[in-house]
Amino acid sequence: MKIEILFPEICNLYADLQNIEYLKRCDPSIEIIHTDLNRRPLFLDGGIKLVYVGTTTERGQELVIKSLMPYRDEIVKSIEDGQFFLLTGNASEMFGKFIKCDDGSEIKCLDILPTYAVRDMMHRYNSLWIGQYGQEDVVGFKSQFTQCYFTEGAGYGDTYKPLFIAERGEGLHPGIKEEGIRWNNLFMTYLLGPLFIVNPLFTHSFLEIIGAENTEIAYKDASMRSFLKRCKEFREPERGFTY
Amino acid sequence: MGLRFICALWMAKLSIPALKITGHNATDFPGSLAIKICPDFLERIGKPATIVAVTGTNGKTTCANMICDAYEAAGKKVLCNRYGSNINTGLSTCLLQGATLTGKAKYDTAVLEIDERSATRVFPSITPKYMCVTNLFRDSIMRNGHPEYIAGILDKNIPAETKLILNGDDLISGRIAIDNPRAYYGIEKQPSDVVECENLLNDMRICPICGSKLVYDYRRYHHIGKAHCSSCDFKSPEYDYSGHDIDLEKNTIRIRDNGGDYEYPLSNDSMFNIYNTCLVVALFRELGYSGEELAKIMEKVKIPDTRFNVQKSGSVSVVTQLAKDKNALAVSRATDYVRHLPGHKKMFLLISCYKDEHHWSENTCWLYDCDFEMMNDPLMDQLICTGPRAPDFYMRLLYAGVPEEKIFFELDERKAAREFDLQKDDTVYIFCGIDAFDLVDDCRKIILKRAEEEGL
Numbered sequence: 240m241k242i243e244i245l246f247p248e249i250c251n252l253y254a255d256l257q258n259i260e261y262l263k264r265c266d267p268s269i270e271i272i273h274t275d276l277n278r279r280p281l282f283l284d285g286g287i288k289l290v291y292v293g294t295t296t297e298r299g300q301e302l303v304i305k306s307l308m309p310y311r312d313e314i315v316k317s318i319e320d321g322q323f324f325l326l327t328g329n330a331s332e333m334f335g336k337f338i339k340c341d342d343g344s345e346i347k348c349l350d351i352l353p354t355y356a357v358r359d360m361m362h363r364y365n366s367l368w369i370g371q372y373g374q375e376d377v378v379g380f381k382s383q384f385t386q387c388y389f390t391e392g393a394g395y396g397d398t399y400k401p402l403f404i405a406e407r408g409e410g411l412h413p414g415i416k417e418e419g420i421r422w423n424n425l426f427m428t429y430l431l432g433p434l435f436i437v438n439p440l441f442t443h444s445f446l447e448i449i450g451a452e453n454t455e456i457a458y459k460d461a462s463m464r465s466f467l468k469r470c471k472e473f474r475e476p477e478r479g480f481t482y
Numbered sequence: 483m484g485l486r487f488i489c490a491l492w493m494a495k496l497s498i499p500a501l502k503i504t505g506h507n508a509t510d511f512p513g514s515l516a517i518k519i520c521p522d523f524l525e526r527i528g529k530p531a532t533i534v535a536v537t538g539t540n541g542k543t544t545c546a547n548m549i550c551d552a553y554e555a556a557g558k559k560v561l562c563n564r565y566g567s568n569i570n571t572g573l574s575t576c577l578l579q580g581a582t583l584t585g586k587a588k589y590d591t592a593v594l595e596i597d598e599r600s601a602t603r604v605f606p607s608i609t610p611k612y613m614c615v616t617n618l619f620r621d622s623i624m625r626n627g628h629p630e631y632i633a634g635i636l637d638k639n640i641p642a643e644t645k646l647i648l649n650g651d652d653l654i655s656g657r658i659a660i661d662n663p664r665a666y667y668g669i670e671k672q673p674s675d676v677v678e679c680e681n682l683l684n685d686m687r688i689c690p691i692c693g694s695k696l697v698y699d700y701r702r703y704h705h706i707g708k709a710h711c712s713s714c715d716f717k718s719p720e721y722d723y724s725g726h727d728i729d730l731e732k733n734t735i736r737i738r739d740n741g742g743d744y745e746y747p748l749s750n751d752s753m754f755n756i757y758n759t760c761l762v763v764a765l766f767r768e769l770g771y772s773g774e775e776l777a778k779i780m781e782k783v784k785i786p787d788t789r790f791n792v793q794k795s796g797s798v799s800v801v802t803q804l805a806k807d808k809n810a811l812a813v814s815r816a817t818d819y820v821r822h823l824p825g826h827k828k829m830f831l832l833i834s835c836y837k838d839e840h841h842w843s844e845n846t847c848w849l850y851d852c853d854f855e856m857m858n859d860p861l862m863d864q865l866i867c868t869g870p871r872a873p874d875f876y877m878r879l880l881y882a883g884v885p886e887e888k889i890f891f892e893l894d895e896r897k898a899a900r901e902f903d904l905q906k907d908d909t910v911y912i913f914c915g916i917d918a919f920d921l922v923d924d925c926r927k928i929i930l931k932r933a934e935e936e937g938l
């Protein structure tokens with residue numbers, strides 16, 4: 240199985256790339272392919288099981304949009320055809336309609352997801368997060384300058400389903416509990432960093448979904464010990480949750 | 483002058499002895515009080531004619547202290563926030579302490595460590611004559627986002643007339659406020675340099691002008707080194723102060739500038755601190771000190787021992803190594819330094835962000851930006867995972883390839899200090915953040931006492 244990481248030279252903040260390395264530790268048959276900026280993504284020509292894009296800087300977002308814009312229609316078709324995508328942190332913003340900047344200007348994005356993001360560069364939103372993927376607990380961290388919203392007329396439903404449901408912490412934006420989006424085989428979440436490493440249960444499910452040969456979790460005991468401690472901590476009522 | 487300002491100044495000044503009598507350290511509150519009473523206090527308070535500001539992700543406290551030491555060694559008394567905070571309230575405290583009862587500056591020079599994130603609140607009111615920038619790396623994910631973001635804040639806020647003293651080997655901090663006057667320091671190619679990045683953190687991979695790949699002529703660590711663009715004519719700047727011929731036996735470095743080539747003593751042999759020496763030399767040469775004069779001054783400049791401290795009991799040594807938690811770069815550099823030291827060692831990890839633990843749970847993303855792989859070293863005999871984040875360290879070390887049998891796990895730090903395998907001739911490195919000094923002290927005492935009681 241091949242996993243293509245798009246633009247690892249810039250989409251690499253907060254150790255996001257370790258997510259894919261961890262999948263490979265679980266299933267050593269996974270082959271990781273790095274595709275640099277301004278190259279045609281390999282998945283467009285088939286043979287790639289999962290495409291991954293991680294968190295990047297604000298300038299990085301613009302470079303990614305510029306790099307992918309020529310392939311926008313092909314990307315949409317590939318998602319409609321069932322291509323697996325995983326977008327973490329602010330990566331999904333490039334796939335939305337636009338990013339609204341502090342000065343009121345808008346950055347035109349790929350317009351693949353019916354979403355937009357609003358930046359507030361002087362107020363970083365930081366939060367611990369606990370919720371569920373189906374019946375399974377998921378823990379994570381949010382740390383972002385933006386909040387994401389559906390465009391007018393769009394929202395969660397049969398087509399765009401929430402990836403997670405928040406138990407504590409906010410969803411896609413403050414005030415809702417639905418977090419992330421699953422659209423066909425595209426998974427997006429604002430949870431960032433080593434999401435798989437801190438979530439052995441979700442990792443196992445994800446490996447099954449993408450059809451990995453081996454779905455056993457690497458360093459399972461250590462990962463579970465850390466995961467269970469975090470679940471317990473994040474549920475303590477006295478524990479602060481946003482920063 | 484204004485009644486409100488005078489009221490703020492006096493109230494703040496009066497609060498200092500009151501706080502000291504009640505056992506508080508009075509480094510932040512007086513300035514905070516002054517700003518509360520008079521919101522433009524920082525602008526109004528008298529300032530020394532020469533302000534040297536120091537900022538950057540790592541090494542700013544060390545550099546600010548070294549600069550103060552150098553001034554003192556040169557016989558000059560300067561105002562500094564050595565014991566205070568580095569944000570607007572701490573700077574206000576510092577400046578009011580250095581002001582008369584009417585708010586006039588008593589000093590002609592100040593050395594101010596400034597938190598890079600605070601530039602928006604500080605620079606409208608303070609115009610440094612020189613601003614020294616150590617480097618920009620990833621730091622706390624929560625406060626600092628990413629280095630480009632911090633560079634952007636500095637870009638927008640550094641006063642146009644401030645001369646920058648910049649690290650020419652850092653293409654992130656080296657490009658801030660690009661229209662300001664500037665002098666670059668750097669260290670020429672070293673035998674240990676590489677071309678490909680060996681670290682997880684590598685934040686300068688593409689050209690800041692055209693976005694093409696950067697090619698490194700040599701790389702010291704992370705993005706520190708000399709690079710050029712594979713497409714356009716962008717390249718690293720030329721040094722104005724060029725470090726070369728580092729001699730770790732003599733503990734010296736030669737630094738060449740347009741006035742000559744001089745030998746200076748080093749206060750520490752880690753590359754990170756050698757850069758700090760270069761920064762201090764560049765600043766003092768800019769201030770007009772001669773090379774000969776400066777070489778003598780630098781002999782009296784020491785690294786504060788809270789950052790690197792060795793204590794012995796019998797054959798056992800306990801080394802406290804400051805490794806700012808939540809900061810992948812700081813822990814990576816400290817680990818790289820320690821792994822290259824001769825002899826076997828044991829690593830005692832007290833980097834659980836204890837301050838965070840009081841009110842929330844740490845964001846541990848940084849653990850996977852940090853080069854824990856360097857702890858998978860044949861000379862690192864045991865890695866002691868302890869404190870609230872011990873399960874995360876344990877997992878991270880396994881991920882780094884450290885054999886399970888080398889990892890000692892115990893949540894309670896003092897119990898860990900009592901129970902890990904301590905042997906004759908051991909050197910135990912306690913890696914600690916800045917908020918764990920009491921705990922470090924306790925653990926160090928326990929280990930040293932064990933060495934004594936067990937006759938090691």
